[in-house]
Amino acid sequence: MKSVAIVFRHAPFGSTSGREGLDVAMLSASFEQQVSLIFTDEAVLHLLSGQTPEQAGAKDYLSALKALPLYDIDTVLVCSESMQQLGLNANELSIDAEVASADMITQTLQAVDEVLVF
Numbered sequence: 001m002k003s004v005a006i007v008f009r010h011a012p013f014g015s016t017s018g019r020e021g022l023d024v025a026m027l028s029a030s031f032e033q034q035v036s037l038i039f040t041d042e043a044v045l046h047l048l049s050g051q052t053p054e055q056a057g058a059k060d061y062l063s064a065l066k067a068l069p070l071y072d073i074d075t076v077l078v079c080s081e082s083m084q085q086l087g088l089n090a091n092e093l094s095i096d097a098e099v100a101s102a103d104m105i106t107q108t109l110q111a112v113d114e115v116l117v118f
Helices: 017-030 041-047 062-071 080-085 102-111
Strands: 003-008 034-039 075-079 098-100 114-117
Touching (some): 003 102, 017 034, 017 062, 034 041, 034 102, 041 062, 041 075, 041 080, 075 080, 075 102
């Protein structure tokens, strides 16, 4: 089984990269690839609960994050340094995700067959 890590680095609104990354993740998982998601930098904002993308003129793709377990996407890592820089803590996240150190993220990236960055 091929393993893929999808790294999200950009804020949720203003570009389509977040939606595209989520689409790739779900499509890859549906083809029985082992998918890990990593949120770093401003991309940790994707995971905040209570967002209303419609008010920003965007489609609500963030609600699809709750479907990750249906696709057997169990590894969701959030960069602890990024969370700290943005003044966020784990109880503000809308889904179950592991707050991970840079070393843990590096280990995850080294263990997979392919890395895609969005």
